[in-house]
Amino acid sequence: MAVRSLQLAAAFLCIFNAGSFPLDPQTAQPATCGYESCHATRPDMLNVHLVPHTHDDVGWLKTVDQYYYGDRNDIQHAGVQYILDSVVDQLLKNPDRRFIYVETAFFYRWWKQQSSSMQQTVKQLVNEGRLEFVNGGWCMSDEATTHYSAVIDQMTMGLRFLNDTFGPCGRPRxxxxxxxxxxxxxxxSMFAQMGFDGFFFGRLDYQDRARRRTMREQxxxxxxxxxxxxxxxxxxxxxxxxxxxxxxGFCWDQSCDDPPIRDDPDLEDYNVDDVVQRFLAIANSQALVYKTNHxxxxxxxxxxxxxxxxxYKNLxxxxxxxxxxxxxxxxxxVLYSTPSCYLQELHRxxxxxALKTDDFFPYADSAHDLWTGYFTSRPALKRYERISNSNLQTCNQLEVLGGPGSRQGPFGKGDSQTMKKAMAVAQHHDAVSGTxxxxxxxDYARRLADGWRHCQVLVSxxxxxxxxxxxxxLYCDNLNISVCPLTEASKQFSVNVYNPLARPVTWPVRLPVNGTSYVVSDAKGKSVECQVVPVSAATREVRKNRGFAVNELVFQVQAPPLGFTTYSVSLLQDGPPPASTRHRTPTAIQNKFLRVTFDPDTGLLSSLSNLETKQTIKLTQNFFWYNASDGNNSLSNQPSGAYIFRPNSSTPFIISRTARTESVQTAALQEVxxxxxxxxxQVVRLYSDSRALELEWTVGPLPIQDDLGKEVITRIDTSIKTSEYFYTDSNGREVLQRKKDFRPTWILWQSEPIAGNYYPINSRAFIKDDVDQLTVVTDRSQGGGSIKNGSLEIMLHRRLLYDDVRGVAEPLNETSSIFPEGLVVRGRLLLSLDRPPSAADAHRPLAQEVVLQPLLTFTDGALPPNTRLEFSGLQAALPPAVHLLTLTQWDEDSVLLRLEHQFQSWESKLNSQPVTVNLQKLFSTLELLGVSELNLSANQWKDEMRRFHWTPQTGEQPPLKKFQDASVWEVTLRPMEIRTFLLRVSLRQS
Incomplete structure (x- = not known):
């Protein structure tokens, strides 16, 4: 029985309102939505499509709540509820009028507060195409600092609401x-796979725009x-x-200063002729830089x-x-129009x-104004958003695997929706971006914390x-600074490790303790190698009085795919003493995979070796800062700020040429x-079973006694011959090649040699030559570049003393109650060294582990008898090329599943091949009763999705290849393909 028979299918039906107003009495026709609702155009004229719209930030200068209600108008006059009230009223007064709305997070709030009669009125406007939704996500997401999984989630949430509420007429085109x-x-790529026919944006580099205007390639x-x-x-x-x-001259809002159209000829200030002539001049001038008569x-x-x-009166x-x-x-x-109606005319x-295959980064709006600072701005919020995404995926998965009892169980009423909404809002282009x-x-952080509190009940x-x-x-959310009250005080406790990945994971666990010796046992009762090491001075300084552990218990856990395992920990009274620190720099640290050497004179890294592939590179790493421009120089008055990165020199200042070191060397881990x-x-750390070197950095509070803002980087210099190329990921997925002082689309005039070579790094970046590839995996979105050959620099922290004049009106100078002297940030970089043809086999899974890390929960004392200590939601691990991207409850009887091929077609001889997965043999606790495939955003059936086809100037019109699955249950994934399924399920009887 197919899932299509579910009630959800009814949401795809559109009921048209017969009582609509015809646009023209002479051409009356049944009102409808979408492309059929567009006003007629004139093929022999220049058609000017006027698109009434509002841009409503889901938080920026005010919180999302303040924007909705119109609160704190002393900051900015804005009240979204009044916008929607007013627009609906005005649309009803003239059937020719059009309006588009974008941010579903706001519309959802407004809709819930309306009477049933008003809801019917709005449905009529939507069904007649007079009110049209565009984009349709919960927010308009940032594109540099967001991870693709969170973007898909927030788009799915917004589009599902529109679909469930308005049917096909609510679907954005x-x-x-x-x-x-x-x-x-x-x-x-995601928008195309979500079924959109086109994409419109407003910002691109000023040099790119100038060339495109000349070439009519906008x-x-x-x-x-x-x-x-x-x-x-x-x-x-x-x-x-x-x-x-x-x-x-044509802005007629209450916030505008342009004169209205004064059309009484008896009045002295009649201006219709002037308005018409000015408008025609602008329209004809604009037509010169676009290709069609639209x-x-x-x-x-x-x-x-x-x-x-x-x-509307003036329009x-x-x-x-x-x-x-x-x-x-x-x-x-001239006509009222919408972006989709305009798009339809371009298609006709x-x-x-012109064909484009690269991206639109970095963005500059003038010679010295590079918007590359926000790639790193608010690094603590960026990390918290990434952790929250991992927690949400775990929450979603356990809601499915645990069945209805997860939502209402021994710990109360669980809820994943609060976290979903908080994460969706956090994707906004003034949220995780740090602007x-x-x-x-x-407020964004508070919402994420509140969402996690709701999810914790569900997870428990x-x-x-x-x-x-x-x-x-119990949950310990501050393990990164060695804080967990339970483990610090308890003599016996258990650790439940849930792995949200669909393959087994080996993961290092570090728990704050006050004992000196412990025994750790796995789910089978087998003793696990562990080590007690002293808490570092840097950690004690960061955590302040939030925790008091003197030691950390370190051991490796092995968690099953999409499941959990349990480790028991007991204090030993007469066990061996903890490892001691040595106040000297070791010559090297190594495990069976990697060897790392240090310069004994400086205490810095000097080389990295992969012992499996027998390759070694010279490698040094250190910390630097750029002094931020304060706006006072001969070239430009642009300072660095939340958006803009503008160092006052191309040469960064080194923090120190040497490092004071102490080392800990045990069988479980070695660290300097x-x-x-x-x-x-920083801690340079190598675990016994790790193929990656960990660099745990702690930066802050940045000193500002010299009245200069600072932008701190770490720079890795190697012997790799990069020829000015390096590589970054795009939103955590496909990799793009970058080249210093170069843009694939136009001949670049480089005016900012540092900021103009920075790009967003969402999860990883690498440098390579024919022999070696060094990959750096990040734990949050950061900005970085390769300014010198063989070098990769990543910006870690920013503290700025001037506003960059982009609207925020405050400097990026973060403090908190815990750090009133300035924000302290801690993070991790993971370094792997491989041969270029096979490097992706290592760094793609590594990046996924950092994005979706295991969740630890703790139970005090001994567990009750007959407790199940190990569980996997899968019958078997998925193949290495396949990632389980989404598993979430859709309604009572169905779940949404996304499977992803996580390799590009050229990346791996081993893993860049099609992979077939049998859905019926996927889950251990779910019996599959039906399946239907959806588009990426889950708001259309895949086989019903139709998109406009466009012809590039190359003349090619490649046919869409249709691949046939072996059966409805056996689905094949090809490189970089994401497939979305609605599964009707029941819980298997255990």
Missing amino acids: VAWHIDPFGHAREHA ELLWRASDSLAPPVADLFTGILPNGYNPPP IIMTMGSDFQYENANLW DKLIHYVNAQQADIGTVN ANLTW EKQHVAD NSLAALSGSSAER RQSFAPWAS
Whole structure:
């Protein structure tokens, strides 16, 4: 029985309202939505598509709540609820009018507060295409610092609400990212796979825009994957002419200063002729830089249309007077429109379009204004968002695996929705990007914390159901600074390790303890090698009085795929003493995979060797800072800020040429603790079974006594011959090649030699030559570049004393109650050395482990008898090339599953091959009763998804290859393919 028969299918039905207003009495026809609702255009004229819209940030200068209610208007006058009230009222007054809305997070709130009669009215407007949703995600996500999994989740949430509420008429046809600060190729690929026909944005590099205007290439075909067969990831992309603002002189919001249209000829200030002539001049000028006889004008801006009457009254007049003047001998036709109606006309033109295969990073709006600082801004929030994503995926999975008891169990009512909404809001382009005011950043973090509290109840309930034990479970969210009250005080406790990946994982556990010797046993009762080491001075300084453990208990855990295992820990009274620290630099540390050497004079790294492949590279690593421009120099008055990275020199300052070191060397781990300054330290760490070298850095509070902001980097210099190339990921997925002082699309004039060579690093970056590849895996989104050959630098922390004049109106100078003297940030970099042809086999799984890390829960004392100590939700681990991206409850009887091929077509001889998975043999606790395939965003059936096809200027029109699965249950994944399934399931009887 197929899942299509589920009630969900009803959401895809659209009920059209027969009582709609015809657009023209002479051409009356049944009202409908989508492309069929577009106003007629004139093929013999220049058609100007006026698009009324508002851009409503889901938090920026005010919190999301303050923006919705119109609170704190002393900061910014904005109230989204009034915008929607006013727009609906004005749309009802004239059936010709159109409006688009974007941010579902706001619309969802407003919709819930409306009466049933108002909801019916809005449905009528949507069904008639007068109110159209574009983009449709919970927010308009950032494109540089977001991970693809979180982007897919927030798009799915928003689009599902629109689908469930309005049916097909609520489905957006275009993606709309008018404000993000640069555009990622992976976002375009995702939008294409979500079924969008086109994509519009407002911001691109000023040099790129100038060239595109000259070449009339502001509309193009973006080929957004080098692995997915065209046109799967092809997306028509349009660059809007005025960012997302109206043309100069044509803003009629209450926040605008432009004069209204004064159309009484008896009045002295009658201005219709002047308005018409100015508008025609702008329209004809704009037409010169676009290819067709259709142009688009965005009529709106930030939080506009709170008094929609102002806009619509003047737009009605503008359309009337321009068309009246042009009726007989003119060449311009003006109409209310939407981005999808405009897109439809471009498609009808049947032209060829410039092809683009790279991305739109970095973004600069003038010569010295590179928007590359936000790649790193608010590094603590960026890390917290990444951890929250991992926690949410665990919460989603355990809600499915634990069954209904996970939502209502011994620990109360569990809830995943609060966390889903908090994570969705956090993807906003002024959230995880770090470009909001401080009180707004605090609000995002608070929402994530609140969401995790709700999920903890669900997780505890699920683990109780799966293990058969209702013993209280505790969570320790500050293990990175060695804080966990239970492990610090208890003489006996258990550690439950849940692994959200669909393959087994070996993971190092470090627990704060006050004992000196412990015994650790796995789920089978077998003793596990462990070691007690002293807590470092840097950790004691960071945690302050939040914890008091003097030691850390270190051991490796092995967790089954999509499941948990349990380790028992007991204090030994007369065991061996803990490992001691040595105040000298070791010559080398090594395990069976890696060897790392140190310079005895400086205490710095000097080489890295892969013992399996017998390769060695010279490698030094240190910490530096760039002094931030304060805006006072001869070239430009642009300072560094939350958005802008602008060092005042191309040469960074070294923090220290030597490191004070102490070392700990045991069978379980070896580490060298380096101190460079009171505010900069690092642990170089190698676990016994690890193929990656860990660099745990601690930076802050950044000193500002010299009245200069600082931007701290770590730089890795190697003997690898890079020829000015390096590589970064795009939103955690496909890898793109970068080259110093180069853009694939145009001849670059480089005005900022450091900031102009920085790119977003979401999960990994690497440098390579024909022999060696060094990959660096990050634990959050960060900015970085390769300024010198053989070098890779990553920005870790920023503290700035000036606002960069992009609207935030406060410097990025983070403090907190714990760190009033300035924020301290801790993070990890993982380094792996491999041969280039096979490096991805190592670094892709490694990056996934950092993104989706095991969740530890703790139980005090001995576990009850008959407690199930080990569990896997899978019958067998998935193949190495396959990643289980999504497993989440959809409704009572169905779950949403996404499987992903995580290798590009060229990356691996071993893993860049198609892989077949049998869905019926996938889960251990779920019996599959039906399956249907959906598009990536789960708002259309895959076989019903139809998209516009576009022809690139190369002349090719590649056919979409249809691959047939062996059966409905056996699905094949090809490189970089994500497949989404709705499964009707029941829990297997144990």
